[in-house]
Amino acid sequence: MEKQIILTSMVLFMYCHLNLASSWTVDNFLMTGPKAFLTYASSVRIGARRGIQECKHQFGLEKWNCPEGTLQLSTHSGLRRATKETSFVHAISAAGVMYTLTKNCSMGDFENCGCDDSRIGQTGGRGWIWGGCSDNVAFGDKISKQFVDALEGGQDSRAAVNLHNNEAGRLAIKATMRRACKCHGVSGSCSIQSCWMQLAEFREVGNYLKMKYVQAKKLDMDKRTARAGNSAVNRGDITHTLRNIARTELIYLEDSPNYCVKNQSLGVQGTEGRECLKGNKNMPKRDRKSCRRLCFECGFRVAEKRINVVSTCNCKFHWCCTVKCEKCTQVVTKYYCV
Numbered sequence: 001m002e003k004q005i006i007l008t009s010m011v012l013f014m015y016c017h018l019n020l021a022s023s024w025t026v027d028n029f030l031m032t033g034p035k036a037f038l039t040y041a042s043s044v045r046i047g048a049r050r051g052i053q054e055c056k057h058q059f060g061l062e063k064w065n066c067p068e069g070t071l072q073l074s075t076h077s078g079l080r081r082a083t084k085e086t087s088f089v090h091a092i093s094a095a096g097v098m099y100t101l102t103k104n105c106s107m108g109d110f111e112n113c114g115c116d117d118s119r120i121g122q123t124g125g126r127g128w129i130w131g132g133c134s135d136n137v138a139f140g141d142k143i144s145k146q147f148v149d150a151l152e153g154g155q156d157s158r159a160a161v162n163l164h165n166n167e168a169g170r171l172a173i174k175a176t177m178r179r180a181c182k183c184h185g186v187s188g189s190c191s192i193q194s195c196w197m198q199l200a201e202f203r204e205v206g207n208y209l210k211m212k213y214v215q216a217k218k219l220d221m222d223k224r225t226a227r228a229g230n231s232a233v234n235r236g237d238i239t240h241t242l243r244n245i246a247r248t249e250l251i252y253l254e255d256s257p258n259y260c261v262k263n264q265s266l267g268v269q270g271t272e273g274r275e276c277l278k279g280n281k282n283m284p285k286r287d288r289k290s291c292r293r294l295c296f297e298c299g300f301r302v303a304e305k306r307i308n309v310v311s312t313c314n315c316k317f318h319w320c321c322t323v324k325c326e327k328c329t330q331v332v333t334k335y336y337c338v
């Protein structure tokens with residue numbers, strides 16, 4: 001087996017095979033020693049996993065479906081790619097880490113962190129004042145940056161792109177936050193409200209970043225420059241290019257490989273054998289077309305498989321107090337690319 005490194009999923013890898021204290025040197029101005037570091041580290045690991053789970057959900061019916069395997073790139077080819085897909089992985093991982101740290105903070109899980117009370121008592125707008133527990137995203141932002149961005153050791157253009165996408169992920173957390181309010185006033189008249197900013201569901205962050213993925217911008221750079229490695233000139237070039245791109249946008253350097261066809265050296269699994277969904281009207285349009293996308297567009301056909309699913313049914317309540325059920329077999333049809 002050739003030696004493999006885990007690229008974009010370095011985040012995941014390091015958190016899972018964790019030897020955190022020795023893996024990182026972190027500029028720890030906010031941390032109060034090894035104990036706090038380890039407390040945050042476990043939260044970081046949970047957050048990274050949350051990000052990857054969301055990635056799997058968002059790409060479950062896409063040709064590239066966020067598999068662990070494809071994130072591994074072999075070192076010997078000299079390719080560490082920065083595709084649209086790796087940009088999403090960076091963003092969603094960074095977002096997951098920031099999200100979890102921020103939630104932990106609001107829940108009072110950390111000694112040195114609590115709700116953002118900086119505006120409490122101030123007027124927010126007509127009929128409302130700041131109150132309650134606003135999620136402390138400044139804390140989540142700062143700590144997650146220290147952990148996640150520290151993984152990007154390189155000085156090359158890919159490193160700059162990865163850091164940009166990490167930041168875009170963290171900004172997605174802020175962009176999807178919303179105001180929640182509670183009514184006050186005489187007998188619930190709601191003449192005055194107190195409001196706070198809270199994180200959206202993480203699913204919403206995933207949806208938002210998926211949209212950014214669809215709109216991701218390819219940096220117009222010479223291929224040789226993109227792959228050349230560690231020159232300072234290179235880094236300078238990209239810093240200049242990045243200045244013209246909004247921090248919220250995902251960016252990438254290289255076109256995606258063909259995800260239809262298995263290619264081990266690229267870590268691409270191909271879509272053969274993948275399950276797709278036959279459309280019904282209640283599904284989102286993109287899901288309805290999943291068989292066409294995964295199978296037909298890739299030169300496969302769709303095979304039907306009938307599968308027996310056993311479940312409990314016809315349950316009856318007997319006096320007193322038992323429930324008796326029968327086992328029913330239901331035939332479910334599933335569809336696969338072959």
Ligand SMILES: *[C@@H]1O[C@H](CO)[C@@H](O)[C@H](O)[C@H]1NC(C)=O
Pocket residue numbers: 039043046100103104109110
């Ligand atoms: C942080 O929150 C996660 C759930 O999102 C929980 O599993 C974990 O234990 C929390 N961390 C701490 C230090 O309490």
Ligand SMILES: *[C@@H]1O[C@H](CO)[C@@H](O)[C@H](O)[C@H]1NC(C)=O
Pocket residue numbers: 261262263264265266
């Ligand atoms: C895998 O991808 C590489 C790089 O694009 C290409 O040179 C090679 O021919 C591909 N292998 C297969 C089996 O398609």
